[in-house]
Amino acid sequence: MNHDAYLDSYIREILNTVKSIAMVGASPVNVRPSYFAFKYLAQRGYDMIPVNPGHVGKSLLGKPFVASLADIGRPVDMIDIFRNSSRIPPVVDEALKLVTLPKVIWMQLGARDDEAAAKAEAAGIKVVMNRCPKIEYGRLSSEISWMGVNSRTLSSKRAPIPTQGMRLSLNRTSVSGGETAASDRAAKDKNDLS
Amino acid sequence: MTDRLPGFSTLAVHAGAQPDPTTGARATPIYQTTSFVFNDADHAASLFGLQAFGNIYTRIGNPTNAVLEERVAALEGGTAALAVASGHAAQVVVLQQLLRPGDEFIAARKLYGGSINQFTHAFKSFGWNVMWGDPDDIGSFERAVTPHTKAIFIESIANPSGSVTDIAAISAIARKAGVPLIVDNTLATPYLIRPIDHGADIVVHSLTKFLAGHGNSLGGIIVDAGTFDWSKGNKYPMLSEPRPEYHGIRIHETFGNFAFAIACRVLGLRDLGPALSPFNAFLILTGIETLPLRMQKHCENARAVAEFLAGHAKVAAVNYAGLPGDKYHSLASKYAPKGAGALFTFSLKGGYDAGVNLVSNLKLFSHLANVGDTRSLVIHPASTTHSQLDDAQKTKAGAAPDVVRLSIGIEDKEDLIADLEQALTA
Structure with missing residues (x-):
């Protein structure tokens, strides 16, 4: 798997098939990106579970916080890690100890750990790094186009009118595989410098 | 698992546009409205807090303009774009995100005369100081770099001389200096030159010219290449620091590789006000198809x-x-x-x-x-x-x-x- 540039078809298949998402590092503070990614994905019909030991006893948009992945007590399809790169390995290790492994481990924008990713992939888990599922869902459905963002997709079908709790079609024609060439360059530059 | 890549002419006709959800209209409708109703109070709060995608008020965004934005972003190979009232407005909005009073930017001497005026006189009153580089002497750009330099600005094909600028060479200087390269691509259009492929971090256009193409509408646009790390070294606080007007959101952290276009929209266009008329956006879109x-x-x-x-x-x-x-x-x-x-x-x-x-x-x-x-x-x-x-x-x-x-x-x-x-x- 090339973690610098994902094919749209790879991201699309993940977002089209997962139903439950445990978000590690979800925040109840309504100006944090994790809060509004959580809310957006819940509104798009995903079964969201907030994981954050600092907020056990509270709930996020009606969903009770749990302290750890093990505390969820049922299988989840995807784990979305809202932590810095340095905090990724213990979360991945924890995920690999679950009775039923998740199908996908997703690391948020800015978060990447290639070693942890390789470990998860060796266990048959799909990995996405340095992306936001809210942005990718908005991009593939073209909902994000309201913000002038290049969805890198085309469609000649009548657009759906998005409403709360509605799953949008992500199956538009892709204009390019993963990122734009320019973003690939940025990712490469970053690696060259580090 | 492969995704077929449409060509430039297909993008020029289709990118960003889709049959209207309500009516099925195939041409992009002109959404000639100032405002958009909210579903409920929570939806309104989410939109104002930048937490949801959607429309509020045409000074900040409009569905017709959004089609134009996505189309030009696609043609330039950028991550996002923001349409504004003119090419000059695009330049003001871009530099407002990058410069504080007392900062400098380096511009090519060979520029549209209106840009030379804007940089020399109008921007001086904002405390933005322009230094000049000569595209015929690439080293002059490097010599003009100081600790206050925040950006380099060039035209891909210069007005009025029609001379072609060595974008890659100047991009190398910008990267060494740790500042973004802004390329005005008005005269080339992405059909002839795609500056992002040669190292541009931001592309601006006067849409009024070849993109619209028919001499009937003013417009400008800013394209974010998604290539620049705005958080490095705290040089660009508009993008890297918490924004008090949005409850402490950090634009770069929240929006990743299209953060610059979002900053231009929610900090520049929203507060400076040079919005593009949706009617102009429609005429420009029609022009871009050909x-x-x-x-x-x-x-x-x-x-x-x-x-x-x-x-x-x-x-x-x-x-x-x-x-x-x-x-x-x-x-x-x-x-x-x-x-x-x-x-x-x-x-x-x-x-x-x-x-x-x-x-x-x-x-x-x-x-x-x-x-x-x-x-x-x-x-x-x-x-x-x-x-x-x-x-x-x-x-x-x-x-x-x-x-x-x-x-x-x-x-x-x-x-x-x-x-x-x-x-x-x-």
Whole structure:
């Protein structure tokens, strides 16, 4: 798997098939990106579970916080890690100890750990790094186009009118595989410098 | 698992547009409305807090304008774009995100005269200081870098001279200095040059010119390449620091590789106000659908007219990068292999007076201060677009007193040549 540039078809298949998402590092503070990614994905019909030991006893948009992945007590399809790169390995290790492994481990924008990713992939888990599922869902459905963002997709079908709790079609024609060439360059530059 | 990649002409017609969800209208509707209703209080709060995608008020965003934004972003290979009222507005909004009072940016000397004025005078009152680099001496950009430098600004094909800039060489200097490279791609359009492929971090356009193409609508656009790390070194606090007007959101952290376009929208356009009319966006979008066809014809005609003038007894010199032997021909071959654009200058052996006579004798060419129209245009830069510059600045900008600028349209080239012939001999 090339973690610098994902094919749209790879991201699309993940977002089209997962139903439950445990978000590690979800925040109840309504100006944090994790809060509004959580809310957006819940509104798009995903079964969201907030994981954050600092907020056990509270709930996020009606969903009770749990302290750890093990505390969820049922299988989840995807784990979305809202932590810095340095905090990724213990979360991945924890995920690999679950009775039923998740199908996908997703690391948020800015978060990447290639070693942890390789470990998860060796266990048959799909990995996405340095992306936001809210942005990718908005991009593939073209909902994000309201913000002038290049969805890198085309469609000649009548657009759906998005409403709360509605799953949008992500199956538009892709204009390019993963990122734009320019973003690939940025990712490469970053690696060259580090 | 492979995704087929549509070509440039397909994107020019389709990118960003989709049949209307309510009516099924296939052409992009003109959403001529100031405002958009909210579903409920929570939806309104989410939109104002930048937590949801959607429309609030046309000064911040509009569905017709959004189609234009996505289309130009797709054609330029960027992550996102923001449409504004004019090319000048685009420049103000871009630099507002990057510069604080006392900061500097380096601009190429060879620029549209209006940009030279804006940078020299208007921006001075904001405390934004312009330093000049000479595109014919790449090292001059490096020598102008100081600890206060926040950006480098160039034109891909410069107005009025039609010279081609070595984008990759200047990009290397920008990266070494840790600042973004802004490229004004108005005269090339993404059909001829895609600056992001050569290292640009931000692309700006006057949409008024070749992109819209019909001389009927003003517009400007900012394209985010998604390539610059705004959080590195805390040099760009508008993007990296918590924004008090949005409850402490950090724009770069939240929006990743399209953060610059979002900053331009929610901190620039929202607060400075140069919104593009949705009606103009519609006309510009319609123009862009035929951009590849028009640019082919513009370039074919420009080359034929340049060749005619180069062989004319009354012409002293023709500066068109598309002609073999031109000073910029090798750069044109590298950056714009499909054609060197439709704008160029020439000078007459009879000097200033002969230039003035030529302009008044032309019958098909229109004498006006625009470029990139379907119609062929002529102007004498020294007395018009570049008139506020002193003589030394004029010459450095490629607008010496004996220079006449042409913007070649998409008429029949034989008619353009015949008009020039009669005007030269009249």
